[in-house]
Amino acid sequence: MTKPDIAVAMREIERVLKPGGLCYVNFVSVDDPDDRPFCETAPARHLLKSERFAKREDNEADAHLRRFEIVRKEKRLIDKAHGIGRFRQAYVEYIARKR
Numbered sequence: 001m002t003k004p005d006i007a008v009a010m011r012e013i014e015r016v017l018k019p020g021g022l023c024y025v026n027f028v029s030v031d032d033p034d035d036r037p038f039c040e041t042a043p044a045r046h047l048l049k050s051e052r053f054a055k056r057e058d059n060e061a062d063a064h065l066r067r068f069e070i071v072r073k074e075k076r077l078i079d080k081a082h083g084i085g086r087f088r089q090a091y092v093e094y095i096a097r098k099r
Contacts, residue, residue, distance in 0.1 A: 003054045010064040017098045022071070025064075026093035027056040029075060033088055058092055068096035 001009065006027070013023050037052045038045040045051065058075060072095040079088050 001048050001054060002050045005048065005050075006054060006061075007064065014067055014098065019098055021098050022095060023068070023098070024093070024095050025061075026091045027061045028053045029090035029092055030055045030057055031075075031077065032090040056092065061092060061094070065094060065096050068098055071095045071097055 010025070013025070017023055032053075032055060035052065038050075044053075062070070073092065075090070075092045077088065077090050079086055
């Protein structure tokens, strides 16, 4: 998602979640090495109206969770086998409780 789209989505999560409710969200990290654009036929390109995923600094997404208690925050660096190759993903995930 683009950064403006992420802000809209996070406001909607906040709006619909009951006080005390939990949400799980993750954000692609700037440390994610995959910078390839989506191919022309990729659904993400058309749905998100973006060429690639937006990346965030480790604490950048905290601003979206000001009205939440962050229960867990973890940066994940994952190496995965996929088909005949391997790839790395980096993201920051949150579990947060609405106040």
